[in-house]
Amino acid sequence: MKSQKIRDLDSPELQHQLRDIEEQLFRFKLQMSMGQMDGLKKVRNMKKTRARIFTALRERELAAQAAGEKR
Numbered sequence: 001m002k003s004q005k006i007r008d009l010d011s012p013e014l015q016h017q018l019r020d021i022e023e024q025l026f027r028f029k030l031q032m033s034m035g036q037m038d039g040l041k042k043v044r045n046m047k048k049t050r051a052r053i054f055t056a057l058r059e060r061e062l063a064a065q066a067a068g069e070k071r
Contacts, residue, residue: 001049006056014053021050 006014025046031037 001052003052003056006049006052007059009056011057011060014057018050018053018057021046021053025050 001017009017025043028037028039028043028046032039032043
């Protein structure tokens, strides 16, 4: 998922996407440990998407704090 698409989503939707990615990563890691899967590229992309989501959520948190301080 691209950064702009992530920034366009609202916070509850991002939280939902984050839970889905975490669940999929858990399943992939389990499959890889059992030798059933070779999808390393997919795991890497999911990790990058997860990092982008965390970044977007943190940006929103900092923006809210800055708006609160200006009042």
